Structures are given as structure tokens and as C-alpha cells.
Amino acid sequence: MTIEELGWTPALAATFAEYEAKGCLPGRVIAQRGMLVVATERGDVLATSSGRMRHDAESAGELPAVGDWVAIQVPPGGTQGRIQAVLPRKSVFARKAAGRRTEDQVVAANVDVIFLLCGLDNDFNLRRVERYLAASWESGAQPVLLLNKADLCDEPEARLAEVEAIAFGAPVHLLSAKQGEGVDAITPYLAPGVTVALLGSSGVGKSTLINRLLGQDAQRTLEVREGDDRGRHTTTHREIFFAPSGALVIDTPGMREIQLWDAEDGTGTAFSDIEELALSCAFGDCAHESEPDCAVREAVERGELSAERLEGWRKLRKEAASLLTRTDALARRKDKGKIKAVEKSLRELYKRKY
Numbered sequence: 042m043t044i045e046e047l048g049w050t051p052a053l054a055a056t057f058a059e060y061e062a063k064g065c066l067p068g069r070v071i072a073q074r075g076m077l078v079v080a081t082e083r084g085d086v087l088a089t090s091s092g093r094m095r096h097d098a099e100s101a102g103e104l105p106a107v108g109d110w111v112a113i114q115v116p117p118g119g120t121q122g123r124i125q126a127v128l129p130r131k132s133v134f135a136r137k138a139a140g141r142r143t144e145d146q147v148v149a150a151n152v153d154v155i156f157l158l159c160g161l162d163n164d165f166n167l168r169r170v171e172r173y174l175a176a177s178w179e180s181g182a183q184p185v186l187l188l189n190k191a192d193l194c195d196e197p198e199a200r201l202a203e204v205e206a207i208a209f210g211a212p213v214h215l216l217s218a219k220q221g222e223g224v225d226a227i228t229p230y231l232a233p234g235v236t237v238a239l240l241g242s243s244g245v246g247k248s249t250l251i252n253r254l255l256g257q258d259a260q261r262t263l264e265v266r267e268g269d270d271r272g273r274h275t276t277t278h279r280e281i282f283f284a285p286s287g288a289l290v291i292d293t294p295g296m297r298e299i300q301l302w303d304a305e306d307g308t309g310t311a312f313s314d315i316e317e318l319a320l321s322c323a324f325g326d327c328a329h330e331s332e333p334d335c336a337v338r339e340a341v342e343r344g345e346l347s348a349e350r351l352e353g354w355r356k357l358r359k360e361a362a363s364l365l366t367r368t369d370a371l372a373r374r375k376d377k378g379k380i381k382a383v384e385k386s387l388r389e390l391y392k393r394k395y
Contacts, residue, residue: 042283044069044082048151048234053110056128060112065125070109070150071281077105079113079122086115088122102135102145103127107279107291108236109150132181134238149238149279149291152182154230157211158241158250159186159204161194168353170204171311173240174211175357179307182238184211185230189246192217207350209313218250233287240293251292254284305361312354314346329355 047069057067071085072078079088088111090104098104105111105127115122132152135145155177159170170186177184186204191197197215205213216223230237231254239247282290309316315337319327323334329351340346 042080044080046234046287047071047080048236048289049110053128057110057112060126063112063114063125065112065114066122067128068111068113068122069281070105070107070111072278073107073280074278077124079111079124081113081115081122083115086113086120086122088113088124090124094124094126100145102133102147106133106147106150107281108152108238134176134180134182134240136176148240148293151236152180152238152291153235154237155180155182155184156227156230156237156239156250157184157186158189158239158245158247160242160245161188161190161197161200164242164244165200167203167207168349168356169242171207171350171353172357174208175307175311177211177240177307178310179305185227186211186213187227187250188213188215189218189250191215191223192220207311207314209310216250218246218253221253224250224253228286231284231286231288231290234289236281236289236291238291238293243294247292251282251290254290255282256285308354308357308361312350312357315351315354318346 044067049067049069053067057065061067066081066083068079068081068086068088070077070088071080076087076089079086088105090098094104105124109130110128111124112126112128113122113124130150133150134148134152134155136148157170157173157177159165174184174186186208188197188200188204194200201213201215214223214226216226218224239250241247279291279293282292284290315329318337318340319329321336322329322332324332327335327337329335329337337346337351341348341351
């Protein structure tokens, strides 16, 4: 593919000018398999980040990820290169890294549309849908909810209504990727040059849908576990595939959990019904717990808002507050470390001089 078919724009070209003067090539990260695979006008090359990039990065989220546009140096005739910079991202889907690390993990960058897959089987969970929506709205991309495995659900229309009630601006589609039913409804999103990312838990059918969209078996698939319909990882790395329509489709490994990262705005959009009700609360900083004249709790009492949805909002807000506390503490430790390093350098300079 040409670099334009990968999504290269005049705005990116203007940003890249300073790196072109340094002998770099523009490229897009199309896969992450240990090393990165970068598509350039000279073909695909394996790449790693430069030492300076790794040293200057405040977190792993600043390093190249699938979907990123990068400035890369490739020796003439070489098949490996060194990434010198990541160009500004127009969107980025990120989550908190798994485990105890207080660090962001970029799942996909420069995405136009996010297909959020939810399986209509025993693993269906509205609260998980809310989490994915919050992260998607925060990313800057347009979320589209795909309710997959409609053929395995006794009441797919009822599930559709439940999700549409919390979607608020995100289109919702019923489909069966395995049977091919409803897939035609999502083809308008796959326009030439558009980057689409597939996200969801293990076992929701991302790989099956990828194969259906590409018209070939590009990804391996496995059946879900018996008993709980929980999936097993079949996709082990992130990769961009090229659809016959000219769209770029990013497949990602299934996520057992998704902890939000800096998603205050996204949470506000995902829970816009609660945000709107909160405008009528007596107190501007109402937490909708025990404050008097709380319009949100009154809506729950009237049956206009589910108690489960309010509890889901509370949980995400508490999670965000906890994360903010940890990141602030981490930033303070980093600042102290920098100050100590400067003081040490000054002391050594003073000793050498005197």
C-alpha cells in the first residue's frame, strides 16, 4: 500500500517536515510482535524505539503503539530501523496497565471508529459496556457497539434496547459474525482510509468478525469455554489488517479487564444522563450519596434511572479519583528524583571546579 492509503494526510506531512530534514522516513506502526512492524514507502521494516525516546518517555504510553505515525531512520537497503519520534496522535485508546503499575497502556492510536464487541451469551455485562464506552469517548474516536452472537440469544431485541438506553450517541447493531447476519449494516463504517479498531473481552468474536470483514481466515478462532462462555485468547498481538474496501482494521487481544486511564470526559459522555440530572441537584458538588435534594437519587426512586447504573457511575468515579491520587504521588516522586539528580550534578561540578 502507498503511504496515502495508510492514512497519510497533509497535516501529518507538515508535522513531519522537521524529521524529514534529519533523514527520517514517515511510517505507520502496523503490528506489535515483540518488535514493531512499520509500513513505509520502502516497504515494511522491523523497528525499535531509539534510546533517547525510551529515556525521555514519561510512561510506556508515550512510546510507539499500533496505529501510530512515526519518524523512522532506515539504512539504505535495510530491513530494520530505529524510531526517532511519534507524530501527534489524533486519537488514542488507552487503559491503565494491568497489575499494580500506575501507568497507561496504549491499545490503539489514530483510530477513527471503535467497534466495541459484546457477546450476547452468558458473559453479557452492561457495566462492562459502560466502561468500554467511557474509554472510547475519551479516546477521541467514534464508538460503535456491536452486539455479536445474536443467534445464541433468546431475546436479542431486548438486549438491543438495554444497550441503546445507555449508548447516548453511539450506534448499536445486532449481528452474528459466525453466521454472517447483520454484518452488512457495519460496512458503511469501513470507508477507504478509515482506521477501525475492534475491542472487547476474550471470546466476543473479534477474530471471527475480522475474518468475515476481510473475506479470508486471517485470524485463528477458538470456541468459548463451556459453562461461563468466557473466551480464550486467540489474538496475541495487535495488528492492522487491510480490508477489501480500503479501510484499515486493527485487531487487538481480548481484555479480561479494562481499568480506565484519565477518562473523566469520557465518563461524563458515557453517563450523560446522570450528568444532566446532576444539574438539578441542590449542590454543585453533589456526590449523589446522602446529600439533600439530589436529583439523581430522586430519579432512581422514581424508576427513571436504574440503581445499578448509578452504582456503576460511582464505581468509575471512585476509580478515577484513586488513580489521580496515585499518579499525583508518582509525579511528585519523579520530580524529587529529578531535583536530586540536578543537585548531584551540581555537587560534582563544584568538586571538579574547586
